[in-house]
Amino acid sequence: MALSGDIHGSSREGAWRARLTLSPHKRTPTRNQQRRAGRVGVLNLVALAAGQLLLLVASARAETRECLMCHSAPTISRTSAGSAQESVHVDESVLAASVHAKQQCTDCHTDIETVPHEPTEQQVRCDRCHDIVGQMGEAGAFGSGETQPPLAHAVTAPACTDCHGTHDIRPASDPESPTYRMNIPALCATCHAEPRFRAAYGLASGRGVKQYRASVHGQGLATDGLVVAAVCTDCHGTHDIRKVTDPRSPAARAHIPSTCAKCHVGIYKAYARSVHGMASATGIADAPVCTDCHGEHAIRRPTDPESSVYPTHVAQTCGSCHEDETLQTKYGLPGNRMATYLGSYHGVASKYGDAKVANCGTCHGVHDVLPSSDPRSAVNPQNIPRTCGRCHPGAGQNFALGSVHLQPSRKRDVGVFAVRVFYTIFIAALGGAFLVHIVLDLIAWRRRAGRKRRGG
Numbered sequence: 023m024a025l026s027g028d029i030h031g032s033s034r035e036g037a038w039r040a041r042l043t044l045s046p047h048k049r050t051p052t053r054n055q056q057r058r059a060g061r062v063g064v065l066n067l068v069a070l071a072a073g074q075l076l077l078l079v080a081s082a083r084a085e086t087r088e089c090l091m092c093h094s095a096p097t098i099s100r101t102s103a104g105s106a107q108e109s110v111h112v113d114e115s116v117l118a119a120s121v122h123a124k125q126q127c128t129d130c131h132t133d134i135e136t137v138p139h140e141p142t143e144q145q146v147r148c149d150r151c152h153d154i155v156g157q158m159g160e161a162g163a164f165g166s167g168e169t170q171p172p173l174a175h176a177v178t179a180p181a182c183t184d185c186h187g188t189h190d191i192r193p194a195s196d197p198e199s200p201t202y203r204m205n206i207p208a209l210c211a212t213c214h215a216e217p218r219f220r221a222a223y224g225l226a227s228g229r230g231v232k233q234y235r236a237s238v239h240g241q242g243l244a245t246d247g248l249v250v251a252a253v254c255t256d257c258h259g260t261h262d263i264r265k266v267t268d269p270r271s272p273a274a275r276a277h278i279p280s281t282c283a284k285c286h287v288g289i290y291k292a293y294a295r296s297v298h299g300m301a302s303a304t305g306i307a308d309a310p311v312c313t314d315c316h317g318e319h320a321i322r323r324p325t326d327p328e329s330s331v332y333p334t335h336v337a338q339t340c341g342s343c344h345e346d347e348t349l350q351t352k353y354g355l356p357g358n359r360m361a362t363y364l365g366s367y368h369g370v371a372s373k374y375g376d377a378k379v380a381n382c383g384t385c386h387g388v389h390d391v392l393p394s395s396d397p398r399s400a401v402n403p404q405n406i407p408r409t410c411g412r413c414h415p416g417a418g419q420n421f422a423l424g425s426v427h428l429q430p431s432r433k434r435d436v437g438v439f440a441v442r443v444f445y446t447i448f449i450a451a452l453g454g455a456f457l458v459h460i461v462l463d464l465i466a467w468r469r470r471a472g473r474k475r476r477g478g
């Protein structure tokens with residue numbers, strides 16, 4: 023489909039992509055300034071002739087059909103800098119298919135009232151009719167009145183038209199619209215994953231977009247067409263996107279659980295009651311939020327071996343905090359959780375890739391982690407038969423005693439310590455005896471062989 027109003031004139035999707043990637047939005051009217059130089063005498067012949075005609079019937083405010091007398095001509099153009107011809111052709115059908123079909127040209131192009139008209143510098147102000155200003159903020163495309171820090175998109179980019187288009191604007195409910203849910207990651211990616219654009223605006227690496235595409239949300243959207251999977255705007259906002267370091271961003275640490283809770287309500291509820299959730303809610307930034315365990319853009323299914331919550335990766339994920347001695351002292355947490363786990367049968371098997379043995383999460387729970395002293399905790403002595411019993415049928419209340427997080431010391435667990443010392447000595451002795459046996463056997467064999475050769 024030809025796209026009027028869009029000077030690139032490619033397919034619809036191609037057009038909004040091209041517009042974004044090829045001409046990063048600039049607030050300064052550079053293009054217009056450049057054009058002004060070569061402006062004189064640019065009205066082309068067709069236009070002039072039509073203009074003469076129109077002069078006779080010029081009304082107070084020109085109607086759309088009058089504008090189209092010139093602008094529907096496919097060849098109509100203006101001379102831009104370097105005297106390149108730039109089309110100013112407007113395809114009526116595109117506008118008619120857009121959400122603004124009922125708007126007159128002059129409703130948007132307010133500085134052009136009569137025809138023929140002078141070349142104009144003025145940009146269309148969407149905020150005349152749409153009160154997005156309050157959301158877009160201070161130094162934003164149009165707004166004023168926002169306090170510090172400004173919205174992420176307010177200062178440099180993008181403008182309304184970068185995300186919505188110009189004459190081809192459609193509602194977000196239209197699958198053809200770049201703002202349709204399924205198209206949002208691609209829309210944001212036009213800048214955030216575009217190396218040239220990132221360089222121009224000093225944006226962080228586009229890794230996030232790549233990770234998102236491979237994530238359970240990105241895959242759900244792209245592969246399964248699951249429109250309810252999370253897209254960029256669910257976690258960042260739409261017209262009120264903020265830097266992630268801004269405490270008011272929905273992607274700011276303190277707001278992450280409630281942001282995920284927009285969709286994962288059940289898990290959020292369990293988390294909110296857990297030792298981690300309660301700590302986080304009281305402002306303890308050291309307590310884990312959803313993204314500490316799952317990642318932000320790289321969220322994957324627990325069954326995906328690449329996931330940070332895949333069974334054999336859980337120890338590392340929990341351990342990243344629980345092995346931290348500063349945190350241990352700060353919150354009075356017992357140390358050596360990782361080491362003792364890795365030294366246990368479960369830990370060793372897990373290290374070799376066994377996803378069926380117990381990990382921190384299968385014993386403690388993942389979203390509902392509570393101290394073992396809490397009767398609701400899965401590792402409270404009363405609940406041990408059930409927790410261990412899932413994999414060790416018949417496990418009793420004492421099943422866990424001396425077998426989990428075992429750090430034998432002489433003072434505690436004398437029995438266990440003694441057993442472990444005994445076993446260490448016993449195994450060493452056994453190994454030694456075995457070696458001695460082999461060596462003696464070897465010597466005996468050589469002697470026998472020698473005797474045979476000598477004919478004995």
Ligand code: HEC
Nearest residue numbers: 064065069073084089092100101127131134137138141142
């Ligand atoms: C007599 C023919 C003619 C009519 C009628 C006409 N235009 Fe134009 N318009 C032109 C030409 C030629 C240009 C290119 C001017 C240039 O070189 O900048 C242009 C440019 C424009 C531009 C681009 C800005 C610019 O200055 O380059 C807009 C917007 C525009 N016209 C809107 C309108 C609207 C709205 C109407 C109806 C109210 C209208 N035009 C009626 C001939 C016409």
Ligand code: HEC
Nearest residue numbers: 027028029086089093110112122125126127130145146188
């Ligand atoms: C919903 C508002 C809206 C309506 C209605 C509208 N335009 Fe535009 N038009 C824009 C925007 C936005 C641009 C992009 C430039 C800008 O941001 O000012 C634009 C650009 C243009 C240009 C410059 C060429 C270009 O693509 O940059 C012309 C010419 C033009 N419009 C003519 C018309 C004519 C003729 C009509 C009526 C048939 C019309 N417009 C109706 C919003 C509108």
Ligand code: HEC
Nearest residue numbers: 121125129130146147148150151182183186191192193194
């Ligand atoms: C002259 C007033 C006017 C201007 C200027 C204007 N719009 Fe609109 N816009 C409307 C009206 C009226 C509707 C509702 C149309 C309908 O529902 O039929 C609308 C609808 C929309 C919608 C769809 C909203 C929805 O709920 O479905 C979007 C998106 C939109 N406009 C974006 C823009 C952008 C971006 C600009 C600037 C380039 C702009 N508009 C300029 C009047 C305007």
Ligand code: HEC
Nearest residue numbers: 148149152154158163180181182185192193194195201260
């Ligand atoms: C970063 C991209 C982006 C920018 C910039 C942007 N929007 Fe939007 N806008 C969106 C998306 C995405 C939606 C759809 C939101 C949704 O459905 O939750 C939307 C929705 C809208 C809607 C109504 C909902 C609909 O059905 O389409 C209007 C009106 C609108 N935008 C106008 C504007 C105006 C006016 C500006 C400039 C002041 C602007 N937008 C700037 C991305 C953007």
Ligand code: HEC
Nearest residue numbers: 207210211214226230231234252253254257266273313318
């Ligand atoms: C499930 C929620 C979620 C989704 C979906 C999501 N993000 Fe993010 N994003 C976050 C969180 C949380 C952070 C903060 C990370 C941090 O603090 O380091 C972030 C950080 C960012 C940042 C700033 C840091 C950086 O890496 O540059 C950008 C830009 C960004 N996201 C863009 C996007 C884009 C574009 C998409 C869609 C392709 C997207 N995000 C999808 C949650 C999300």
Ligand code: HEC
Nearest residue numbers: 174177178179180184209210213223254255258264265266
């Ligand atoms: C036209 C290009 C463009 C588009 C499209 C765009 N952005 Fe941006 N975005 C930028 C620029 C430029 C910045 C940096 C602004 C600054 O630092 O002044 C930015 C900043 C951000 C930030 C803040 C990053 C940080 O460091 O904390 C987030 C988050 C973000 N954008 C998300 C999005 C999302 C989500 C979308 C899609 C709805 C989107 N952007 C679409 C250009 C764009």
Ligand code: HEC
Nearest residue numbers: 238242250251252256281282284285312316321322323324
């Ligand atoms: C807009 C809704 C929405 C938001 C917000 C959202 N998710 Fe999701 N999430 C989904 C949907 C839908 C699925 C299922 C995708 C599928 O099965 O293909 C999903 C899947 C998941 C999965 C994999 C589930 C499984 O059973 O394999 C994890 C983990 C996940 N999300 C974590 C998060 C985290 C963490 C956040 C916040 C940073 C978050 N989600 C934000 C909708 C959302």
Ligand code: HEC
Nearest residue numbers: 279282283286289290293310311312315324331336383388
């Ligand atoms: C302390 C680490 C941790 C935190 C915090 C955490 N999760 Fe999880 N989450 C996990 C682990 C580990 C699994 C894998 C459980 C499994 O294998 O069944 C998981 C599984 C999931 C799943 C897949 C479905 C399921 O129940 O197995 C979803 C969805 C999910 N988490 C969302 C969230 C959300 C939303 C939050 C924040 C409210 C959150 N998680 C906080 C560690 C965590």
Ligand code: HEC
Nearest residue numbers: 297301308309310314339340343353382383386391392393
């Ligand atoms: C981002 C860091 C972080 C991660 C990741 C993390 N935790 Fe924690 N955890 C904490 C902090 C901090 C506390 C102390 C909270 C408090 O006391 O208010 C805590 C408390 C606990 C407690 C209660 C300890 C007690 O004696 O009260 C248990 C049990 C626990 N975590 C297990 C886990 C498990 C299992 C995982 C992985 C599924 C995990 N944690 C992941 C930081 C973390």
Ligand code: HEC
Nearest residue numbers: 337340344359360363380381382385393394401422426427
């Ligand atoms: C086989 C089940 C099991 C596994 C696997 C396991 N734990 Fe435990 N954990 C327990 C039991 C039972 C207790 C309480 C008795 C004790 O301290 O030995 C406990 C105690 C704790 C405590 C002390 C706080 C409290 O609730 O008493 C923390 C913290 C902890 N574990 C973290 C972890 C981390 C981190 C991992 C993974 C590296 C892990 N655990 C793996 C069963 C397990």
Ligand code: HEC
Nearest residue numbers: 367368378379380384385409410412413414421422425426
């Ligand atoms: C997710 C399943 C799972 C859970 C939960 C689990 N284990 Fe295991 N555990 C295994 C598997 C698999 C083995 C390998 C040997 C086997 O099949 O018995 C094993 C082996 C062991 C061993 C060493 C070998 C043996 O059979 O003596 C001990 C000790 C043990 N588990 C203790 C516990 C305790 C205590 C708990 C509860 C706090 C627990 N386990 C919870 C899966 C689990």
